[in-house]
Amino acid sequence: MHEPPHGSAPHATTAPGPLTAAGTTEWVLTVSCPDGPGIVAAVTGALAARGDNITESQQFGDPASGLFFMRVQVETTATREELVTALTPAFDSFGMTWELDVVGRRVRTLVLVSRAAHCLVDLLYRERSQGMPIDVVGVVGNHEDLRDIAEFYGKPFHHVPVTKDTKAAAEARLRELVDELDVELVVLARYMQILSDELCRDLAGKVINIHHSFLPSFKGARPYAQAHDRGVKLIGATSHYVTGDLDEGPIIEQDVERVDHSRAVADLVSIGEDVERRTLARAVRWHAEHRVLLDGHRTVVFR
Known part of the structure; x- marks a missing residue:
């Protein structure tokens, strides 16, 4: 060892x-x-x-x-x-x-996004104004929607579209960016794409995801709709390291909010976004401060 x-x-x-x-x-x-x-x-x-x-x-x-x-x-x-x-x-x-x-050295970070802005905005704000010890060296989007946000914060935006036919090429481009930008940490800030098993292995312990559900419940797509269908009284978010097994990686942080029967799916989504951004922020900060150690399929977090 x-x-x-x-x-x-x-x-x-x-x-x-x-x-x-x-x-x-x-x-x-x-x-x-x-x-x-x-x-x-x-x-x-x-x-x-x-x-x-x-x-x-x-x-x-x-x-x-x-x-x-x-x-x-x-x-x-x-x-x-x-x-x-x-x-x-x-x-x-x-x-x-x-x-x-x-202590306090800023970790070179690449943020991957799709269309949802809340986690990206929160991370960039915390980096700029709240001492988050990361240096976001680039933002990768599989859509153009969040280019203006990245550029507002002075971050290079890389449009890398992903389709069934271009997935391999997109992942090759992602690898190039990780190498070119000397990236130490990749953050999936509501990046709605699944990374290949090979890439997950190559970047083991260096990719953090935010899942908009309180894992291990409601894995995969549309977790808030799944939660609403089950009539849950708590909704949550889970930030975890990414592995080849979808939504199964070692958990770093989780948080919840109480809800009731009166809440529609749209309400759960809105409330959940706030839980997601703060859960992801804590996980990224703790990782950057070297407070998270891998213990097999689990983590030890020294807060």
């Missing part, structure tokens, strides 16, 4: 990040490994031996999977290479998968 130092955070080495007091930098370290005694001591001891200041620490051992998860923020004058050197004995000893990045 060991992840070599040169592959742990490919973008972090090029950005020095925000400086704190006395010329220090705050870093965030996440690790996962088989659970056992001494893990916390090994990590924190290595940092303490250097005289580094831990500003935040959370950990969780999952008895179901037998895995241990930890997230640490540390303030230090060390370079990334010096930190990796100090921590490598712990990484090797416990077989850790790990990532190390600068």
Whole structure:
């Protein structure tokens, strides 16, 4: 499970990040490994031996999977290479998968949309005005409807239409954009297309979707109509990582609103859009802040 130092955070080495007091930098370290005694001591001891200041620490051992998860923020004058050197004995000893990045570094993000605007508008507003730690480097739409919104926020808009006959070509273009723009995170902001199994595997853990339903109920198309037909008293939204199994990926965040029998399908859609945008925003923020760790088909979220 060991992840070599040169592959742990490919973008972090090029950005020095925000400086704190006395010329220090705050870093965030996440690790996962088989659970056992001494893990916390090994990590924190290595940092303490250097005289580094831990500003935040959370950990969780999952008895179901037998895995241990930890997230640490540390303030230090060390370079990334010096930190990796100090921590490598712990990484090797416990077989850790790990990532190390600068706190607050904006994650290069590509947003995919169709015609619904609410999630895109919300993400772009939060990036600009509310400190969402993402850098939206482009918006891809399979329709032209949201070009004006992207351009209002100064974001390049790429029209990549998708039909049954052009799906393979559209996905090839999407891959090109991910490579050309050095994309770290893809967000499906009500993108009404299904990604291929191959693309889902290649971008595993790097694609976040918002599903307009409280999964695992009402999967697939028209979930609000399905919910209305069942007379639900709660409607919700689910943000999850995308896998080859439709609407089955590891769940990051969910939220709900109470409704009653008087609500028509259109009412559920309107109420649901508000739930969707805030659910997706929390999931994207937590991912960008390195608060979400994969635990098989589940996630550990350090809030």
